[in-house]
Amino acid sequence: MNTLDDIERAVKDTAHYLRSNLANYANRSGTENPSGEQQVGGDVWADDLFWDALSYVDGVGGYASEEREDVVDCGEGYTVAIDPLDGSANLASNNSVGTIVGVYDSDLPATGRDMVASMMVLYGPYTTMTVAREDRDVVQEYLLRDGYSERWGTFTLPEEATVVGIAGKTGERTDRINEFAQQLARELKLRYGGATVADLAQVLEYGGLFGYPATETYPGGKLRVHFEAAPLAYLVEAAGGGSSDGQQSLLDVDPDGLHGRTPTYLGNTELVDRLEAALAE
Numbered sequence: 310m311n312t313l314d315d316i317e318r319a320v321k322d323t324a325h326y327l328r329s330n331l332a333n334y335a336n337r338s339g340t341e342n343p344s345g346e347q348q349v350g351g352d353v354w355a356d357d358l359f360w361d362a363l364s365y366v367d368g369v370g371g372y373a374s375e376e377r378e379d380v381v382d383c384g385e386g387y388t389v390a391i392d393p394l395d396g397s398a399n400l401a402s403n404n405s406v407g408t409i410v411g412v413y414d415s416d417l418p419a420t421g422r423d424m425v426a427s428m429m430v431l432y433g434p435y436t437t438m439t440v441a442r443e444d445r446d447v448v449q450e451y452l453l454r455d456g457y458s459e460r461w462g463t464f465t466l467p468e469e470a471t472v473v474g475i476a477g478k479t480g481e482r483t484d485r486i487n488e489f490a491q492q493l494a495r496e497l498k499l500r501y502g503g504a505t506v507a508d509l510a511q512v513l514e515y516g517g518l519f520g521y522p523a524t525e526t527y528p529g530g531k532l533r534v535h536f537e538a539a540p541l542a543y544l545v546e547a548a549g550g551g552s553s554d555g556q557q558s559l560l561d562v563d564p565d566g567l568h569g570r571t572p573t574y575l576g577n578t579e580l581v582d583r584l585e586a587a588l589a590e
Contacts, residue, residue, distance in 0.1 A: 396504020
């Protein structure tokens with residue numbers, strides 16, 4: 310086994326435990342994370358779980374989390390950047406949440422071009438883990454159950470787009486985004502649930518577009534480059550799709566710091582191209 314194997318195994322094992330005990334943290338309150346967002350108790354608990362699992366992996370040199378101010382030095386090797394509990398606000402309503410992991414062969418800040426692997430766990434009616442790695446030719450999906458992982462298939466985006474989910478309040482988005490969103494709403498089924506992993510899973514399964522544009526509340530975009538946007542872009546592009554901040558691939562976005570944000574669009578390449586053309590008009 311190599312370091313990427315060990316990281317993948319650590320994420321799988323931790324995801325099993327997290328899923329089995331998540332209900333204990335459904336209504337616990339937290340404080341505010343370094344990105345200025347309200348935490349729930351599950352955020353801090355999940356971060357501690359993944360820290361314990363990943364920081365001692367031989368070949369992991371740094372641990373960076375959405376829930377921590379700075380990168381924690383673990384020695385020599387890859388830097389792991391993680392959103393331990395994506396969509397944690399969904400816990401209160403018993404809706405899907407996830408985990409996002411990016412593995413960088415670089416110190417942070419860095420662009421997605423320095424990534425060597427990306428992993429996405431979805432805690433839905435059942436738990437799946439989707440993995441893209443530079444040493445594999447396919448995006449692999451696993452079913453996690455009963456303490457084991459089962460290869461469930463490989464991912465390529467369907468050629469035909471079916472669903473669309475554009476986040477943000479209409480009144481806070483730009484006119485161009487609203488016009489584009491309205492156009493897609495006439496063509497595709499609307500799917501948006503408030504957890505990035507769950508919304509992207511719909512796009513991976515059915516084809517389409519997920520977007521979190523710049524808004525008045527989040528003028529630089531809401532999703533963080535290192536923990537969310539770049540790892541998911543790595544996965545989607547490996548599956549034959551596209552990504553964009555509105556002008557370029559999310560893998561080329563150079564964040565302004567560890568918790569830097571970006572507008573985020575992920576999905577079928579044709580729709581991503583249409584989005585960039587619409588914003589350029």
